[in-house]
Amino acid sequence: MASIGQSTKPTGNKDALIRARQRAALVPELLVDALRIVNTVMAGWHGRKKRGIGETFWQYRPYTQGETMARIDWRRSARDDQTYVRDQEWEAAHTIWLWVDQSTSMLFKSSAAPVSKESRALVVTFALAELFARAGERVGYPGLLKPSANRKGAERLATAFATQTTAMPDTPSFLQVQRFSDVVLVSDFLGDTDETLAMIDDLASQGARMHLIEIVDPAEEDFPYGGRTEFIDPETGTKLTAGRAEDWRDDYRNLYQARRHALKARCRAHGGSYTISRTDHLASETLVRLHGFMTGNPAATGKMAGAS
Known part of the structure; x- marks a missing residue:
């Protein structure tokens, strides 16, 4: 199986265009799923909650010497013996770039999964576009959409996917990504x-x-295979036959987890995050966990875990 690490295929080849059309046909149904999920998690989703310029009230806090008196909330201060100022929430738009793998390996779906990796990936991406847009962030997609604060984030991105006239490259280009952006x-x-x-x-x-x-099918993580099994690389068509697949299980799992741990450690070292989304689990769980990482409050994800 292969993914974004593979060399970029020609964007104009016939197979890629066929895949783009097939993907476009799925978009309306996936958009509906994404918006349904958004509505279940929206109550626990909020902005960055930093003090700054804006119109939305954030908090009261004690007045400190040197601050302008115009910021004092006299009505709140009159309730007790302390002087309070009224802080507004920082509403400067932040840029968030989304990118979803469209390579052939994402079509995989085992009998243990209700959806393919591609379907899960697109639903999660559309849902994120909607959630970030509703939070006032600027959402973009490399090579497809320029960052915009349009409130209908999912619909905007889904429309772009559905109307693609050329195949997207297998690897994203980050030439437009600027400092302080999230990818x-x-x-x-x-x-x-x-x-x-x-x-x-x-x-x-x-x-x-x-x-x-990381979008993962349960079969890829658990390796439930036994006996004589033929494995086929979806990207190259290369076949590999195991006489007793169960004898490969431990080595496979070790290699699989080592790859994951390396990526997770590198992301964390740079202040980023790594979230696992199994296709046999709820997509909303992925959004909840990512939200906790991006707001700097991973512990809060448990409070939102009731989303479905």
Whole structure:
């Protein structure tokens, strides 16, 4: 299996265009799923909650010497013996770039999963676009959409996917990413791990923060195979036959987890995050966990875990 680490395929080849059309046909249904999920988690989703310029009230706090008296809230201060100022929430738009892996490996779906990796990845990406947009953030997609604070984030991105006239490259371009941006990559990350690590380092050197969402089919993580089994690389068509697949299980799991741990450690080292989204679990769990990482409050994810 391969993913974003593979070399970019020609964007004009026939197979890629066919895949783009097939993907476009799925978009309306996936958009509906994404908006449904958004409505279940929206109550616990909020902005960055930092003090700054804006119109939305955030908090009262004690007045400190040197601050302008115009910021004092006299009505609140009259309730007790302390003087309070009224802080507004920082509403400066932040730029968030989304990217979803569209390589062939994302089509995989085992009998243990209700949806393919591609379907889960697109639903999560559309939902994130909607949640970030509703929070007032500027959402963009490399090579497809320029960052915009349009409140209908999911619909805007879904329309762009549905009307693609050329195949997207297998690897994202981050030439437009500026300092202090957040970049969210949604993929299975089964390609060249060194290339993905280098990409994380490059983005960090640009001053951006990276968040990886690993989409995983339960069969890929658990390796439930036994007996004579033929494995086929969806990217190259290469076949590999195991006489007793169960004999490969421990080595496979060790390699699989080592790849994941390397990516997770590199993301965390640069102030980013790594979230795992199994296709046999609720998509909302992924949004909740990422929200906790991005707001600097991972412990809060448990409070939102009731989303479905």
